[in-house]
């Protein structure tokens with residue numbers, strides 16, 4: 446039996462980047478902060494994210510024809526807070542979130558280090574999460590190249606040099 450607190454403590458020692466997964470549905474835009482993002486395959490190009498079944502994002506992703514992965518820059522931790530319910534949530538039009546609309550209709554948040562636009566490719570059960578695999582249809586690099594980093598339950602940055 447794995448002690449859940451120890452499990453969380455050990456996972457906190459795994460360094461990751463931070464993304465906001467965005468969707469566009471008839472009831473509006475939605476974004477959700479995610480650190481369980483990773484690449485899966487180059488051919489075909491696939492990525493995945495593990496999404497808690499109890500989040501709104503889970504429902505939005507089940508219904509959306511596409512989703513975007515917005516890779517946050519170092520100075521965007523306020524967005525990670527906003528899209529994880531730690532700060533007031535963005536409204537369904539993203540009126541106060543600078544963004545443009547991507548080729549698949551999903552909002553792409555300005556100022557990110559990169560963007561990945563996907564169509565849903567597969568979903569797999571993953572305990573209390575769903576493993577959502579997306580087929581990548583468009584990618585773009587941001588002008589910013591300094592990513593936000595998540596480690597030890599806190600936001601930090603890469604120490605260059």
Ligand SMILES: Cc1cc2nc3c(=O)[nH]c(=O)nc-3n(C[C@H](O)[C@H](O)[C@H](O)COP(=O)(O)O)c2cc1C
Pocket residue numbers: 463476477478479480481482495496497498499500501502503525528529530574595
């Ligand atoms: C740094 C960070 C990383 C997170 N990573 C994930 C993740 O990988 N998967 C997930 O389901 N939730 C993750 N969360 C939690 C969701 O962002 C949070 O549950 C959010 O409130 C869901 O919002 P929603 O219910 O509006 O979709 C993360 C939160 C933070 C702050």
